[in-house]
Amino acid sequence: xxxxxxxxxxxxxxxxxxxxxxxxxxxxxxxxxxxxxxxxxxxxxxxxxxxxxxxxxxxxxxxxxxxxxxxxxxxxxxxxxxxxxxxxxxxxxxxxxxxxxxxxxxxxxxxxxxxxxxxxxxxxxxxxxxxxxxxxxxxxxxxxxxxxxxxxxxxxxxxxxxxxxxxxxxxxxxxxxxxxxxxxxxxxxxxxxxxxxxxxxxxxxxxxxxxxxxxxxxxxxxxxxxxxxxxxxxxxxxxxxxxxxxxxxxxxxxxxxxxxxxxxxxx
Amino acid sequence: xxxxxxxxxxxxxxxxxxxxxxxxxxxxxxxxxxxxxxxxxxxxxxxxxxxxxxxxxxxxxxxxxxxxxxxxxxxxxxxxxxxxxxxxxxxxxxxxxxxxxxxxxxxxxxxxxxxxxxxxxxxxxxxxxxxxxxxxxxxxxxxxxxxxxxxxxxxxxxxxxxxxxxxxxxxxxxxx
Numbered sequence: 001x002x003x004x005x006x007x008x009x010x011x012x013x014x015x016x017x018x019x020x021x022x023x024x025x026x027x028x029x030x031x032x033x034x035x036x037x038x039x040x041x042x043x044x045x046x047x048x049x050x051x052x053x054x055x056x057x058x059x060x061x062x063x064x065x066x067x068x069x070x071x072x073x074x075x076x077x078x079x080x081x082x083x084x085x086x087x088x089x090x091x092x093x094x095x096x097x098x099x100x101x102x103x104x105x106x107x108x109x110x111x112x113x114x115x116x117x118x119x120x121x122x123x124x125x126x127x128x129x130x131x132x133x134x135x136x137x138x139x140x141x142x143x144x145x146x147x148x149x150x151x152x153x154x155x156x157x158x159x160x161x162x163x164x165x166x167x168x169x170x171x172x173x174x175x176x177x178x179x180x181x182x183x184x185x186x187x188x189x190x191x192x193x194x195x196x197x198x199x200x201x202x203x204x205x206x207x208x209x210x211x212x213x214x215x216x217x218x219x220x221x222x223x224x225x226x227x228x229x230x231x232x233x234x235x236x237x238x239x240x241x242x243x244x245x246x247x248x249x250x251x252x253x254x255x256x257x258x259x260x261x262x263x264x265x266x267x
Numbered sequence: 268x269x270x271x272x273x274x275x276x277x278x279x280x281x282x283x284x285x286x287x288x289x290x291x292x293x294x295x296x297x298x299x300x301x302x303x304x305x306x307x308x309x310x311x312x313x314x315x316x317x318x319x320x321x322x323x324x325x326x327x328x329x330x331x332x333x334x335x336x337x338x339x340x341x342x343x344x345x346x347x348x349x350x351x352x353x354x355x356x357x358x359x360x361x362x363x364x365x366x367x368x369x370x371x372x373x374x375x376x377x378x379x380x381x382x383x384x385x386x387x388x389x390x391x392x393x394x395x396x397x398x399x400x401x402x403x404x405x406x407x408x409x410x411x412x413x414x415x416x417x418x419x420x421x422x423x424x425x426x427x428x429x430x431x432x433x434x435x436x437x438x439x440x441x442x443x
Contacts, residue, residue, distance in 0.1 A: 011422055015396065017403050046429055049378050050397040059289035063303040067285060067310055071278035074314045144276075150322055193324065196400070 001029040006036050014043050019168040131223035134194055134216075139230050141192040141201070142212045142248040151210055152188030152203045162189045166200045174200045174215040175241030179262050184211070194220055204259065211249040213263065215240060227253075238264045277317045281310045284326050287399055288333045294394050295337040295387065305340050309333040327405040334391065334409060381431045389424030396421055 006029045012018050013026050030036050145151035154165040159176040166173035169191055178186035187203040187210075194216060202213040216224075221244030227236045236247045238260040245263065247256050281288070288309060292302030309332045320328050382390060395401045395409060407414045 011425065012403075012418070015403065015421070042429060043425065046425060046432075047397060049374070049432075050382070050393065050428075052375055052378070054375050055379055055382070056286070056398060057290045057293040057302075059285045059306070060299065060303065063289060063306060064282075064285060066303070066307055067278075067281055070307060070310050071281070071314075074311070075275060075278065140279075144325060145322070147276075147320075153322075193326075 001025050003029075003033060003036055006030065006033070007039065010036065010040050010043060014040065014047065131225075134220055134223060135228060135230075135235070137194045138214055138235055138246055138248050139233060141194070141214070142233065145190070145192070145201075145203075145212060146210060151190070151212075153190035155188040157186045157188075159186060162186065162202070165189060166191075170198060170200045172243065174202060174243060174245070175267070176202060177263075177267070179204070179259070182258075182262055183207075184259050184262065206249075206251060206255060206259070209249050209251045209255075211247060211251065211259065213240070213245055213247050215243050215245045218244060220244075221246070227256075236260045240264070241267065277310070277314045280325055280329050281306075281313065284329055287326065287330060290398060291330060291333055291391075291394060292337050294382070295334065295391060296340060297383070301340055301344070302337075305336040306333060308339070309336040312336060323408070324401070324405050326399070327401055327409055330395065330399065330401075331409040331411075377432065378428075381428055384431070385424055385427060389420050389427065392417055392420040393424045393428075 006026055009018060009022065009026050013023060018026065030040055154162055156162050156165075157178055157180065159178055163173050163176040166176075166189060176186070176189070180186070184204045184206050187205050189203060190201050191198050192201045192212075192214070193199070194214065197217060197220065199217070199220075200215045202215070204211040204213065221237065224235075224237050224244075224246065227234065229235070233248065233250050234253060234256055236256045238245055238247065240263050247260055247263070249256060251259075285306070288306045289302055292305045293299070296302050296305060309329070312335075313329060313332045316332070382393070385393070392406060392410065395406045401409065403414050403417050406417045410417065412420075
């Protein structure tokens with residue numbers, strides 16, 4: 001790579017938008033080129049200056065109160081509007097099956113949201129600290145995926161498609177295997193957020209169940225208990241090819257354990 | 268019944284990313300009152316448009332709505348309403364460092380002023396990238412423009428900032 005090709009790539013490199021091969025090529029060039037190294041340093045300095053926390057405006061308490069009140073009013077309004085339960089069943093019967101499933105999932109989400117509120121009154125002082133946030137993010141991400149049009153970003157039952165798809169997007173691509181023969185078919189993968197971290201998620205199907213396997217950084221996983229449950233959904237921790245991971249689904253405990261054993265097993 | 272649930276989902280999203288929303292509003296609109304009003308509008312709009320969320324980064328979806336509300340606000344208020352003056356708009360300093368860091372404080376004020384002086388399309392791209400850490404794809408979705416446009420706006424914005432900062436502190440190219 002020469003300067004002419006490297007220069008326009010410096011920003012994409014800084015922004016983490018180059019694929020691995022390009023990034024490596026650029027690094028090799030920058031190692032040997034003082035001009036590009038200086039340009040990259042200047043970009044890094046600008047970034048550091050822009051990311052100074054003093055430039056950020058925190059929401060004033062008055063706005064927080066306003067939004068809380070609006071949420072309260074909004075939830076009440078919608079509850080009142082859907083209060084006429086008599087036609088609920090009939091309306092339901094006209095909807096396609098997937099939308100009933102989505103509605104059920106969203107309902108579970110609301111229930112989850114309510115319990116989250118209990119452990120974390122007003123988002124301030126956390127009761128269980130960081131691990132409560134992680135647990136919350138895991139379930140919230142799973143429920144959001146269930147409610148979304150498609151729970152996967154890359155749809156494939158072929159591990160040779162899914163693994164390279166991750167490679168360009170997260171620091172370490174997870175171990176991807178298909179367990180269709182054992183009843184757990186690989187459906188694809190996506191990137192989701194746990195806290196501020198982008199994490200790879202493997203998606204499996206088992207009968208009607210949609211299963212998310214979150215692959216977590218060690219620091220995030222350290223705070224998690226081996227298993228936990230929220231509103232009929234369960235999470236089981238395991239290790240996937242050396243990385244910590246968590247299975248989140250609405251499967252029975254023994255089904256989750258069976259998948260965890262498969263994932264946990266050496267290749 | 269799903270409506271109740273949807274409301275709860277959006278409400279929680281808004282609460283969690285309230286600082287991000289307000290910060291975006293502040294940088295796009297320039298004053299506290301308009302930013303707070305835009306975020307409030309955004310929540311109401313989001314709660315009623317929850318069904319439009321189709322996966323992906325929920326925070327980016329929320330920020331896209333906040334941005335749209337900011338644009339509506341700009342359209343209705345016209346160009347006559349002044350932005351905060353520089354001193355008033357200075358965000359609160361994160362640390363409680365004493366003024367021996369006058370240099371650093373000055374440098375920060377300079378960056379805030381230059382960021383505020385950028386054309387809005389460059390400023391918003393930079394804020395989504397540097398403050399909110401969104402990817403090019405996510406910024407493109409929020410702004411409703413192609414990824415190539417996001418890249419060129421970021422690049423132009425950065426170049427303008429570097430030049431402006433270089434001019435205001437010629438002898439200190441290493442800045443902070």
